[in-house]
Amino acid sequence: MSNPLFKLLGGQQAQPPLSGPFAGFGSAMNAVKQFQDFRAKFKGDPRQEVQRLLDSGQMTQQQFNQLHGLAQQFISMFKL
Secondary structure, three states: OOHHHHHHOOOOOOOOOOOOHOOHHHHHHHHHHHHHHHHHHHOOOOOHHHHHHHHHHOOOHHHHHHHHHHHHHHHHHHOO
């Protein structure tokens, strides 16, 4: 099953990572840019949308748990 949030983000894959001391920085910045684009385009209540995806089977509980974990990491990383 494909990830619905990946589709909402345009199905774009992260750019290859940079080398040297900035390795991984490019892909992290790409992820932030994709999230900002997604957030600007998204309309509605995020909790309702997640519940709709879970109810419809477009997202599994396991996928939700993984995304929730990533969101927590972003929050702590950016002190949101």
